[in-house]
Amino acid sequence: MKTGNLAFELADLRAEQERQAGILRAQAALEGPGSSACRQCGAAIEARRREALPSAITCVACAMETA
Template sequence: MTIELNYDQAEELAAKERQAGIRRLQAALERDGSCDCQDCDHQIEPARREAMPSAIRCIACQTRFEKRTRRNR
């Protein structure tokens, strides 16, 4: 019985953590980003700003950032 209770508690905790993560991501997407890329200081393309208002990097810098992030996992 104790194992089942611990499993249920772990499942509940995992669900709460997932929901908290989703809420954080939604809040980040709702915030306005920047007009200039935080990495190269060039202007973020208007089409990117329209598609992703929360963007803080231009497409080239975002691509490099994502490749570095994946490599470091």
């Protein structure tokens, strides 16, 4: 076995682990509780947004700024 190939395989494995961890963090955030007030500006989050995205923590305006 060549050590050069092993290094690439380990790097690929680590990258895949990081991708999977990122996916799990995103899923957990979407399943978490939302908020009735925006965490950035403090404005009320509209009921329609909370219905569409129960885990919402920002109002539409603040969400658009960070997108």
